[in-house]
Amino acid sequence: MVRAAMLDTHSPTTLIATMAARARDAARWLARSTDAQKAAALVAAADAIRAAAPAIIAANAADLARASANGLSGALLDRLRLDGPRIAAMADGIAAVAALADPVGQVIDRSTRPNGLMLSRVRVPIGVIGIIYESRPNVTADAAALCVRSGNAVILRGGSEAIDSNRAVHAAMVAGLELAGLPAEAVQLVPTTDRAAVGAMLAADGAIDLIIPRGGKSLVARVQAEARVPVLAHLDGINHVYVHRSADPAMAEAIVLNAKMRRTGVCGAMETLLIDRGYPAAEALLRALAATGCTVRGDAAARALLPTIDAADAADWDTEYLDAIAAVAVVDDLDGALAHIAAHGSHHTDAIVAADEGAAERFLAEVDSAIVLWNASTQFADGGEFGLGAEIGIATGRLHARGPVALEGLTTYKWLGHGTGQVRA
Amino acid sequence: MVRAAMLDTHSPTTLIATMAARARDAARWLARSTDAQKAAALVAAADAIRAAAPAIIAANAADLARASANGLSGALLDRLRLDGPRIAAMADGIAAVAALADPVGQVIDRSTRPNGLMLSRVRVPIGVIGIIYESRPNVTADAAALCVRSGNAVILRGGSEAIDSNRAVHAAMVAGLELAGLPAEAVQLVPTTDRAAVGAMLAADGAIDLIIPRGGKSLVARVQAEARVPVLAHLDGINHVYVHRSADPAMAEAIVLNAKMRRTGVCGAMETLLIDRGYPAAEALLRALAATGCTVRGDAAARALLPTIDAADAADWDTEYLDAIAAVAVVDDLDGALAHIAAHGSHHTDAIVAADEGAAERFLAEVDSAIVLWNASTQFADGGEFGLGAEIGIATGRLHARGPVALEGLTTYKWLGHGTGQVRA
Numbered sequence: 001m002v003r004a005a006m007l008d009t010h011s012p013t014t015l016i017a018t019m020a021a022r023a024r025d026a027a028r029w030l031a032r033s034t035d036a037q038k039a040a041a042l043v044a045a046a047d048a049i050r051a052a053a054p055a056i057i058a059a060n061a062a063d064l065a066r067a068s069a070n071g072l073s074g075a076l077l078d079r080l081r082l083d084g085p086r087i088a089a090m091a092d093g094i095a096a097v098a099a100l101a102d103p104v105g106q107v108i109d110r111s112t113r114p115n116g117l118m119l120s121r122v123r124v125p126i127g128v129i130g131i132i133y134e135s136r137p138n139v140t141a142d143a144a145a146l147c148v149r150s151g152n153a154v155i156l157r158g159g160s161e162a163i164d165s166n167r168a169v170h171a172a173m174v175a176g177l178e179l180a181g182l183p184a185e186a187v188q189l190v191p192t193t194d195r196a197a198v199g200a201m202l203a204a205d206g207a208i209d210l211i212i213p214r215g216g217k218s219l220v221a222r223v224q225a226e227a228r229v230p231v232l233a234h235l236d237g238i239n240h241v242y243v244h245r246s247a248d249p250a251m252a253e254a255i256v257l258n259a260k261m262r263r264t265g266v267c268g269a270m271e272t273l274l275i276d277r278g279y280p281a282a283e284a285l286l287r288a289l290a291a292t293g294c295t296v297r298g299d300a301a302a303r304a305l306l307p308t309i310d311a312a313d314a315a316d317w318d319t320e321y322l323d324a325i326a327a328v329a330v331v332d333d334l335d336g337a338l339a340h341i342a343a344h345g346s347h348h349t350d351a352i353v354a355a356d357e358g359a360a361e362r363f364l365a366e367v368d369s370a371i372v373l374w375n376a377s378t379q380f381a382d383g384g385e386f387g388l389g390a391e392i393g394i395a396t397g398r399l400h401a402r403g404p405v406a407l408e409g410l411t412t413y414k415w416l417g418h419g420t421g422q423v424r425a
Numbered sequence: 426m427v428r429a430a431m432l433d434t435h436s437p438t439t440l441i442a443t444m445a446a447r448a449r450d451a452a453r454w455l456a457r458s459t460d461a462q463k464a465a466a467l468v469a470a471a472d473a474i475r476a477a478a479p480a481i482i483a484a485n486a487a488d489l490a491r492a493s494a495n496g497l498s499g500a501l502l503d504r505l506r507l508d509g510p511r512i513a514a515m516a517d518g519i520a521a522v523a524a525l526a527d528p529v530g531q532v533i534d535r536s537t538r539p540n541g542l543m544l545s546r547v548r549v550p551i552g553v554i555g556i557i558y559e560s561r562p563n564v565t566a567d568a569a570a571l572c573v574r575s576g577n578a579v580i581l582r583g584g585s586e587a588i589d590s591n592r593a594v595h596a597a598m599v600a601g602l603e604l605a606g607l608p609a610e611a612v613q614l615v616p617t618t619d620r621a622a623v624g625a626m627l628a629a630d631g632a633i634d635l636i637i638p639r640g641g642k643s644l645v646a647r648v649q650a651e652a653r654v655p656v657l658a659h660l661d662g663i664n665h666v667y668v669h670r671s672a673d674p675a676m677a678e679a680i681v682l683n684a685k686m687r688r689t690g691v692c693g694a695m696e697t698l699l700i701d702r703g704y705p706a707a708e709a710l711l712r713a714l715a716a717t718g719c720t721v722r723g724d725a726a727a728r729a730l731l732p733t734i735d736a737a738d739a740a741d742w743d744t745e746y747l748d749a750i751a752a753v754a755v756v757d758d759l760d761g762a763l764a765h766i767a768a769h770g771s772h773h774t775d776a777i778v779a780a781d782e783g784a785a786e787r788f789l790a791e792v793d794s795a796i797v798l799w800n801a802s803t804q805f806a807d808g809g810e811f812g813l814g815a816e817i818g819i820a821t822g823r824l825h826a827r828g829p830v831a832l833e834g835l836t837t838y839k840w841l842g843h844g845t846g847q848v849r850a
Contacts, residue, residue: 028767028791028793031790031791031793032790032791111812113810113811113812117801117805119811119812124793126823126824127793127823209823209824210823210824230655230822230824248846251846254846254848255846255848258848258849259848262848262849342453351842364841365456365457366453366456366457368453368456368549368552368839369839370839370840371839371840371842372839372840372841372842373841373842373844374841374842374843374844375843375844375845375846375847376542376842376843376844376846376847376848377847377848377849379848379849380542380842380847380849385538385849386538386544386840387536387538387544397655398551398552398634398635398837399551399634399635399655399824399825399837400824400825402837402838402839402840403839403840404840412823412824412827413827414793414794414795414796414797414827414828415795415796415797415811415827415828415829416789416797416798416799417796417797417798417799417801417805418799418800418801419798419799419800419801420800421673421676421679421680421800421801422800422801422802422805423679423680423682423683423684423687423801423802423804424683424687424802424804424805424810
């Protein structure tokens with residue numbers, strides 16, 4: 001395997017065009033590779049990362065020292081930090097992706113036309129995927145593994161604060177892939193921290209087939225606003241739990257508390273609780289939520305139920321707190337809940353708690369979100385929980401893939417026709 | 426059903442935002458409607474168009490008179506013309522779409538998680554679709570029917586030269602839909618011929634979910650270059666037929682002549698013929714192609730086979746003629762054909778003629794096009810020929826839908842979870 005030639009980092013546009021052209025060649029190679037080749041390459045990459053742990057920790061120390069000197073806060077430093085267990089988890093994650101079923105080559109459907117032409121739709125890799133992420137260096141390994149497993153070449157652009165860690169993880173991973181015979185250009189890391197390289201990736205329509213941002217809201221918003229390349233992402237997870245009048249109180253309390261408080265910083269966390277005016281145990285529910293330490297901000301009707309909670313203002317209904325804060329509105333009925341979600345939801349994950357099957361079925365049918373749940377916590381919004389294996393992200397757009405995006409979402413299909421000389425009349 | 430309130434056409438952005446908001450409401454209505462309701466509404470729309478034939482012909486006469494006065498050519502006038510048979514065909518087309526199976530509600534897959542949570546992926550409409558088209562007024566009916574059948578609201582923006590015809594077709598169609606109880610806002614026609622309305626549609630990210638251009642290359646190119654909204658389209662159909670050395674000469678001749686000459690103006694027509702250096706009947710194939718009246722432009726090796734053909738220059742390999750012209754290159758072998766297609770193809774439709782199954786399977790696997798055929802004419806690239814029913818277009822992008830896009834391509838999915846109180850650990 002020929003080592004990548006030097007990259008000219010002077011012009012971000014030229015840099016990305018060069019990387020994308022190499023990625024396209026690698027993608028052609030990957031599209032021809034077998035399930036076993038891709039799996040073996042990822043196992044080799046996982047081994048290489050384990051073996052490179054001392055080098056990765058040393059590189060990470062340089063990032064951490066720079067970040068400390070730049071005054072980064074404790075939480076951000078923790079995101080950036082790699083240690084033995086985290087590197088082992090990264091390698092295990094790659095090995096777990098290696099063990100997932102390969103979606104490429106799956107026949108989606110097949111038919112034989114009256115003229116004998118046999119048509120089939122077969123899953124194929126998308127091609128060249130760009131991942132734009134922030135300070136967590138483990139994304140370098142996670143995202144690359146998912147792309148390679150599904151036969152895609154990937155261009156990674158991590159945060160500047162993690163550049164040394166990302167380089168070390170990338171170098172180890174590529175060494176492993178090459179050992180297994182994959183081209184180094186299957187997984188490329190943008191070598192510069194120049195922010196213009198992100199702009200060049202977003203503008204590379206036709207050269208990069210799909211961009212997936214992994215990070216905070218400002219990153220996702222920039223990517224969605226600027227990209228000429230299709231994007232899979234979610235900006236907000238303003239998720240609702242609607243407690244219908246028919247809900248079992250114990251179930252409602254368990255689901256609401258889990259949806260809000262299990263982890264408050266995940267995109268599947270509940271942000272707004274909608275309580276049906278006819279739900280008999282509303283006050284107890286609010287007391288239980290407040291008793292967890294959650295700040296509860298209610299509308300007038302909710303505060304009438306429990307005056308000790310805070311008052312919500314208009315902005316609360318459109319806010320993703322990602323914190324131990326919940327907005328609470330009392331709605332007249334199912335239609336009120338549907339209208340609230342249609343007005344304020346972010347098409348991510350919404351749930352109803354109800355014993356009434358008719359109400360639940362209407363909620364499932366009419367809420368226009370990627371994931372709609374009946375009698376289950378919104379915190380299940382996760383590719384692993386859905387049985388998909390590791391996910392590359394959750395998408396709230398309406399095209400291509402919706403909800404948790406795992407290997408299948410990183411593929412497309414082509415139509416294959418097997419004929420015996422058919423011509424069209 | 427309340428009639429649409431007056432639209433302010435002064436600001437294109439406000440106009441499109443207002444139309445899109447009404448379409449979103451209608452889309453919510455359509456998403457709840459049943460298969461039978463949608464089918465009945467389209468049957469009513471077809472009937473209404475048949476009944477309105479005199480009014481449509483009168484409106485069309487105004488367009489034709491204006492077009493003649495503006496010096497439109499015969500072919501363009503013919504595209505614009507509606508007469509009794511064409512209106513009947515339009516109505517029949519709507520009725521045929523009504524008879525297609527509804528993709529909405531189909532369960533793509535289903536699983537039960539170890540905790541008992543039952544997950545399913547269910548097809549749902551995309552939402553609000555924008556169709557931007559040119560002078561053929563039948564697109565008004567065809568595109569609207571496909572969108573309504575799949576539960577989507579549609580905003581139609583036809584060419585200014587067909588505005589009177591489009592208004593008449595649209596009015597009849599909406600009258601039929603309303604008779605069947607559908608909201609008028611399910612199918613809206615942009616009421617102005619202001620070209621800025623197209624720009625406003627292309628910029629309406631989040632309000633319009635998908636744009637499909639229907640028309641010539643300059644329209645598609647503008648849409649692809651400007652759109653912030655996702656686009657399904659194909660710009661070029663630079664389609665190849667590769668005649669492998671193992672091809673049966675009679676089959677090769679039949680397929681090449683059909684692929685090029687059956688209809689030269691369709692996007693599935695062959696534009697470039699690649700002949701394997703080892704194919705023994707190359708000269709006869711070139712003679713047969715030239716004998717159909719096709720202008721043949723060959724590389725040096727092709728002209729060595731048949732000196733009477735024209736010389737191709739570099740631009741020929743990247744040209745979609747849509748005419749009785751074919752470029753011909755002699756390639757060394759399968760790898761040469763794959764390299765030529767990778768360099769010059771447009772990811773639309775490519776075919777191999779071969780008796781050698783190994784060569785054919787490599788071609789099918791490695792050509793990165795929406796449709797790849799073995800021993801069949803490229804002119805089959807058509808939703809009807811694929812058994813999909815009427816198509817809204819052919820897409821050469823890699824995301825969402827690829828190849829002929831029919832009803833299924835106008836849907837997305839959501840994840841539904843049926844639980845019994847599950848919370849996440």
